Amino acid sequence: MTNAAPALRLPRAFWTYWAGVTLTALGDAAVYVALPFLALATHPAEGAGAVGGVVLAGSLPRFLAPLLGGLADRLAPRGLLAFSAGLRALAVAAAGLLATSGTLPLAALLALAFLNGLLSTLAYATGSALVPRLVAPSLLARANSLNSGALMGAPLLGYGLGGLLIHLLGAGGTLLVSAPLILGLALATLALPALAGAGAGERVQPLADLLEGLCVIRRSPLLLALLGMSFALNAAMNVMNVRAPLHMTALGRGAPDYAAFEMLISGGVLAGIALVTPLAARWSLDALIGGGRWVLVASALGFVLTPVPVWWGAAVVFGLGLGLLEVAATTRSQQIVPDGLRGRVIGALMGVNALGLTLGAALAARPLGTPPLMLGLSGALALLALTWPLALRANRRTAPPVGHVRPAE
Template sequence: MTSPTASPGLPRAFWTYGAGVTLTALGDATVSVALPFLALATPPGGGAGAVGLVVLAGSLPRFLAPLLGGLADRLAPRGLLALSTGVRALAVAAAGLLVGAGLLPLAALLVLAFLNGLLSTLAYATGSALVPRLVAPHLLARANSLNSGALMGAPLLGYGLGGLLIHLFGAGGTLLVSAPLILGLALAALALPTLPGAGGGGRVQPLADFREGLGVIRRSPLLLALLGMSFALNLAMNVMNVRAPLHLTAFGRGAPDYAIFEMLISGGVLAGIALVTPLAGRWSLDVLIGAGRWVLVLGTLGFVFTPVPVWWGAAAVFGLGLGLLEVAATTRSQQLVPDGLRGRVVGALMGVNAVGLSLGAALAARPPGTPTLMLGLGLILALLALGWTAALRAERRRAAPLAGLPGGAATE
């Protein structure tokens, strides 16, 4: 009797999903460029306050991630992806038509931003639970690298495309062009194999799902350490989002220097993502996660200094660490969480991260200077990096008794 040989490459279903993700990420980026300009021009009022409300409306659905993660576990992924992305494309197209007719008030724009954020979060949770079901375990790191590369790389093109579309067709026309791009994932979902919900159906209970997701995290020292780092990173990144434009305006040329800053972060992220697959052939994911944490610490400490070129270098280093950690941590968490619970765990993570984003925005508005804030954040990230070694030891101790039981296995 012979055992089947594992396929050397990723299956067609994954490439189909990846193509849809890339098109939708491109459309998302053009929409994100158009929304602020719509807010500035939308009655009544407009202005900076309207832009802030639109950003807030798009961010609030993150707090509903535990509910959406429960849906991602219980319902068929193909239908969820097709419905969530299809409805979002229709909403964006309808908003584009209303803008063209001069009938889109601020209240409708806020509803669009909230709905877009809600359905995007659902699609992300569904995809996070789906990818491990589409590929063999030994190909998971490569699949996550490609998926993260699409999610991070497509917006680089999309932001430039959005600016060009607004120049040519206005914000309303940009929404109309974006809608078919967003529809890409819905069309790809229809070509995916029919898979049942990994969690076996059942009624969605948001609070119970949130507790269950947190319970899975709490029982694993590694997942707990990943949650702590993810929370701190979201807090730090929102501090940077607020302080970087101010710092680069005070000590540099403002918008041009900030554009370079964002490009260097994005380029570093893509480099980190590309490095994971070759590095994973030599070192374990746990080693890569530990290394990524220290690279992030180094990048964050670079923001303590004033000169703009130092900020540029720190941005590239920070992005590199972020890219390494994004893929390695995603893959490791998918290995640690049983099938059928991944959506709930992703939902719990996103819900906690939403708190980190909110605290980061509030912290950035406080009086301490940017060097003081970034030094404090760098020290927090350093403590969490040191904690990874302790988490690895604790995970091995926890897994050792399980390895001796029938069917038990230690973690990687």
């Protein structure tokens, strides 16, 4: 009886990691807001081209996720997390100093955006492989809910903080204030257990790591189904990122309506994340994943209609399905993939998702009306939702399942 209560509590090491992630996510959000304004303020002649370059530079590192996932498998997580957060904080502080002195060239700003995206991707892959090693399997869904809540909830405050700081201190001053927050994860690693890399001793081979990650995914019907839905979701989200501001400008009040749209999506995401733990007590993660897919289909159909209030309602539903699916799918994939391969599989997933983001941007740039475009995406999401029961049946026929772990002796 004495061991039952502690088994229900998340360990101190997880809470330490969670606190560091929360602080760093807060600083990251302020930096995210500051970089476009910094590009406009320091290089007004380039205008939208400078902002677009910064966004592109920050997105490109996703294609390097397979390499970073291999590092996350092989190297000690404490060192990787401390390195990624520490170097990011140093780079952000240096850029802030240059910006406040008026000597920040565009090339340095692009380098900062790329480095920030690269190290953020490394930290995400490392944390995704680390969390299952910090908590008991029965607490994994709860830990992932809290972790996703920090990664998606802290930015809500961070965006507001960034806007306030830009108003008071300028974009350069905002970077200087954000740097100590980003350092939070590096400081938190000092209290983490000194774990070796799960795949320590193996040589990093980027192409082989990508192929190995894809091979693990290919052997698992569930991972294949999760990959397909994740790819389509990233494409849909980039379509919305491009079309929503245009839609709100054409049919609404522009920026205020778009800000409300983004806040409603974020609120829905947090609600979906919060629902995972109570729902997982009654239904399996597989059932939650199946239900979350249909929630996303319903929300995508809402974007086929044109009134702005309908888009707001669809944004809440979309966020709800996204938050639910994010935690449930992350937890399920961590259960499927064995320790020592999680980083490579996560890296392969992120690399494929980068292709989805690219496809979404290309689709949104086409001269196609938003209603037919969203109707086509809704149909694609519905077809992918129908594949989940098929994947479950195929997985039951797989023996042994990918990543099967024998009970502890």
